[in-house]
Amino acid sequence: MSNRYVAIMAGGIGSRFWPKSRTNYPKQFLDILNTGKTLIQSTFSRYNKIVPAENIFVVTSEEYRDIVAQQLPDLPQENIVTEPFRKNTAPCIAYIAFKIQKKDPEAIMIAAPSDNLILEDEAFNETVENALKFVESVNALVTLGIKPRNPNTGYGYIQHDSVEAAPGIFKVKTFTEKPNLDLAKVFVKSGDFLWNSGIFTWKVKNILAAFERFLPEIHEVFASYQDLFNTPEEADIIEEIYAQCSNISIDFGIMEKASNVYVIPAGFTWSDLGTWNSAYDNMSKDYFDNAVVGADVMVYDTHNCMVHVPEGKLVVLQGLENFIVVDTNDVLLICRKDQEQEIKEYVADVKRNKDEKYL
Secondary structure: OOOEEEEEEOOOOOHHHOOOOEOOEOHHHOOOOOOOOOHHHHHHHHHHOOOOHHHEEEEEEHHHHHHHHHHOOOOOHHHEEEEOOOOOHHHHHHHHHHHHHHHOOOOEEEEEEOOOEEOOHHHHHHHHHHHHHHHHHOOOEEEEEEOOOOOOOOOOEEEEEEEEEEOOEEEEEEEEOOOOHHHHHHHHHHOOEEEEEEEEEEEHHHHHHHHHHHOHHHHHHHHOOHHHOOOOOHHHHHHHHHHOOOOOOHHHHHHOOOOOEEEEEOOOOEEOOOOHHHHHHOOOOOOOOOEEEOOOEEEEOOEOOEEEOOOOOOEEEEOOEOEEEEEOOOOEEEEEHHHHHHHHHHHHHHHHHOOHHHO
16 A cells, blocks of 8 residues: 555646636635635545545646745645646656655556546445555556536546456557547547546556657656756756646547546546636526526525625525626636637637736
C-alpha cells in the first residue's frame, strides 16, 4: 500500500466558469455546488481514503501555491508541486512521475483532475482498487470510462473490446480525443464508446517508458535533470525544463498511440464540472427547476435557470427561462444556457477590450 501515490492536477484556470472562476482564483478552489467544500478539497478527501496524505501530490501553478496550502492543511507543504508555465497534461504528468520515481522506483500512480464531481464513494473506491491491483502485475495504462449521457464534444471517447482482459477491465480499441459533434453522435448511438474521465492509473516506470517512446523530447529533457528532482536545485531548473516542453495533452501524446491502454467502465456518478450547465445538472432544484446559490434570490415566472450570486446580495429575477445568471462583486453574466459555449469567447473579448482585472 505504501507504494501507491496520487497526483492531483490543479493548474487550470476554469474559464468556462467565468466570472466566478478567475485567473487568480479558479474553479478548483471554489465551492461551485454549494456543498461546503471546494472542488479540490473534495478531491483530496476522496483520495486520502485510498492513500495517506504524504503520498498525495498536488501539481499546480506557482501562483496557486498559497491557496492550495490554505485549503489543504493536511497536505505536506513539500507535496505542493508548482509548474512555471501551463503546458497541458503531458508535461505535468511527466514532471510528477519523475519526482515519484526518484522517491520510489516501484511506485504506482493515480493521476486525476482536481475538479471532478464523483458520487458513490464506495463504488469509486472499488473501481480504483481494481485499477491499482491490475497495474501491479500488468504493464498497462488504465483509464476510467463513463457511459456517455449525450454527444458531448468536450471529452475523449474510448472504444474497447467486448471481452474482458480481467474482471471489469477491457483492452482499449480506439481512443479519440474530443471529437466533433457529428462523430460524437455516432459514438453515443453505437453504444460501444465511453467517455474518458481523465483519471489514470499506472506504474510510474511504465508511463515513463511510454513517454520515452511516444514523447521522447519531453522524456529526454526531464531525464537529463532527474538527479536534481526532490532536491533544493529542482526549483532552479524546472523553468528551463518546461520551456523546452511542447504543449500537449497526455491523451493525444500517449493514450491514443499506446497499445497497452485499458479501461474500466465506472459504476459511479461522474461529472467533470467543466461548465455551468454541468453544475446545474448536479445541483438541487426548486419547484421550477432553478438551481440557485445565494440565500437572497427571489424568482418569479422563472424556470430552468442556473443562478449563482454572492451571499448577502438580494437578487430578483422575473420572466427568465433557460438562463445562466452569475453575479460577482464586479461582473454580472446573463447568458442563455444553450449558448454557454460562447462564454470562453466572452472572456477573450473581455481580455481584448476591457481591464484584465475582470479576468
